[in-house]
Amino acid sequence: MALKAIRAGSRNESGIAAVKTLLGGRFGDRFQTGEAIRSQHANTTTYIPAQLPDAVVFPENASDVREIVEIASAHCVPLIAFGAGSSLEGHVNAPHGGISVDMMRMNRILAVNAEDLDCAVEPGVTREELNTYLRDTGLFFPIDPGANASIGGMTSTRASGTNAVRYGTMRENVLAVTAVVAGGREVRTAHRARKSSAGYDLTRLFVGAEGTLGILTSITLRLQGIPEVISGGVCPFSTIADACNAVILTIQSGIPVARIELLDAVQMRACNAYSGLDYAEMPTLFVEFHGSTESVELQSRQFAEIASEFGSTGFVWTTNPEERARLWRARHNAYWAQKSLKPGAAILATDVCVPISRLADCVAATHEDIAAHGLIAPIVGHAGDGNFHVGVLFDDKDPADVARVEAFVERLNSRALSMDGTCTGEHGIGQGKMPFLEAELGGTIDLMRQIKRSLDPDNIFNPGKIFT
Template sequence: MALADLQHVVRNEEGISSVIEILGQRFGNRFQTGEAVRAQHAHTTTYIPAQLPDGVVFATSTEDVQSVVLVCAEHRVPVIAFGTGTSLEGHVNAPGGGISIDLSGMNRIVAVNAEDLDCTVEPGVTREDLNAYLRDTGLFFPIDPGANASLGGMAATRASGTNAVRYGTMRENVLSLTAVMADGRVIRTGQRAKKSSAGYDLTRLLVGSEGTLGIITELTLKLYGIPQAISGGVCPFPSVEAACEAVITTIQMGIPVARIELVNALGMKALNGYAKLGYPDTPCLFVEFHGSEEGVKEQAEMFGEIVAEFGGGPFMWAAAAEERTKLWKARHEAYWAMMTLRPGARALATDVCVPISRLAECIRETEEDIARSGLVAPIVGHVGDGNFHVQVMTDPSSAEEIAAMEAFVSRLNMRAIAMDGTCTGEHGVGQGKTEFLAHEMGAGVDFMRMIKQALDPLNIMNPGKTLPPAA
């Protein structure tokens, strides 16, 4: 993808100049315009080219964010929220320049309400920080994308992870938000009650809006009790299709599996080499069960019967907590492990999601497409909810390879949509998938544009992202 392929956002040079002067005076050393800092706030872990902001404000409070948004609104200058920079579709780029608001300094855990199983945090708190803080309470927060992402960014991109099949995604686990809207007003979208029928659901509107409607400055999240018993391990299969059929049967039988992850043969080769796992280089399911001692035992036995039915096994248990930690650490570091398959290449990590009944078909067709295209592209997936990822490695100097990769990704997205699925299960749209959102949502995109126009009439909130340009 070249810069010319991204949505064009007109730069407001006069406004940017005025905003830089004002913010420099207001924030002092917490406002930076050096190229190195700006480059850090436009980086992307995919092949989409970087587009640098003109300045970076290191915010420490909702009032800081509000101050920046008010100045930028007055001068019609874009504002881009930045958490940890782990998004995969160019979400933190600045196609029209503007100001990046770094929220990493807003990292306070405001309250933990153990009796109510919820907590309130600032957006810069990472998922690992929160769970470390909660460890002595007997509670945990289950959403775990591979990166140690910030919770504000996870809400903004509607993130998911390996636990989603049991605990859901950020959509199901955010009770309410505090956000600074495009006109500078601060709103709270709800209370701490577990459900509400009061008015429009502003929480769900902002969760997944990718910073295009407002900037999240506080979140109230659901928490869960740490299970009494946890058991899991790795199970090899003769084919990806057999593994997928086992997953489908497991879900349809209602077995409350907590994690069920697929890694194809090429992916297992990478993980084994990178993390020194020692499992077979064949398609494998990584599985984990949560519950009581008896419940976990029963779930594992039922799963074992399903595995045998589809020619899988033997199941290799990770009985000790240290073994399970190593196993899931390896799964979360799959991006880096797979980079070793082709040193010097650049990676595009993309995802789709389909109804569980179409999963085996979709992955089989995708593997066949990869083989025909001559690409190096391992597959991993949170397959319990029909979501899988393909990491395509290409030579950045080869126009032919890049064209082949882009054509493959286009076919992958359209394949998922044709199967009544989605072009992204958890990475989000950003800059990379706006074209496919139009295919998926049809006239629904027109109503999304109406919402954007109503809430951000000056188009200053992360412009050039999520919505395709109007025809």
């Protein structure tokens, strides 16, 4: 089962010792072996047990990365690229030991091409840093997974977030990458043209590869113009099925909503307590519209009409930036609000995604499952694209409680797959979702293995992730 402790595999002790000596001599104080810093570079926000690397190295440019990969390749030692450390499925664990490659010092914005609505950045730039830099250009980068994740990590996990319903995911917003692959060779997957039919789409191969094919050294991104007007609102419903059905009709009606987030009653109670809000503790949609004054007003009225069809008890919206910021700050703090519901408890944050027409069925069945088994498990989701998250609170020291949670996660994933959905909308596979990927894709995973063997024959890039 994915959630049971993942045993360490074989270690290349002599290779690790040789690489530690070589990298220590080359990088000096940018190479660290202390237990505290190694612990910070293993799992920090998930239930999956931490598996520490043997050392951490801090490259500052692409040349450093090429040298690190060249040395590790020569000795067949694992390399685990590390960004902000906010992933949730064991992506940064080191099951075979090896070297954590902390990319956060590679944080330069390399170019902004305002006329072409694109930019190039190093992987350690965070999404908040990028948008602060872009503000005076009238542009912004729309992908917003909640955490202040690094662009490299967001690319590697094919992140999405609250804006995905309008602007897409990292898949649609990465134009090209450069990456260092086995042996220390740096490759570029594409140029800046908005369309190309030149050979295999290697950019998409690296987007979502979770660092298993190489280490990214730059990413070229698509940008958007900052909207003239942004309105946000809160819309409560009597039942979670009503809220989901309002989302479905909104999307099917073609209303260009920018954000439409679902929070169940338990999550609303948690957000009220944690973020100092006073909203009704009912199933609720947080929505946002982008555009001109006229278009935003029209979209808000259209949504209000749909919400009323499903018994909404009142849609309140505003264009006030401070009020909107307060609303979305609470949404982005949903994980920490969940933890406050049961202080001291562990939390398993998991997600699935289904076709939008099946969202109400899947969420309602999941809600019934939670109630039937007496779980504390708030639901929050990017409802506009059929993706929702469940944060299950439990006692990780109690084997019976662990077994109960593991069984729930299996049922959740089976339910999503039975509706032609996926075991993960945006968390990625890492270690935690590996069995569910097998159930989802079956023999197709063999093709992924062939690609992995071709590009990484010695299995040094983030081994033990996505598939065995």
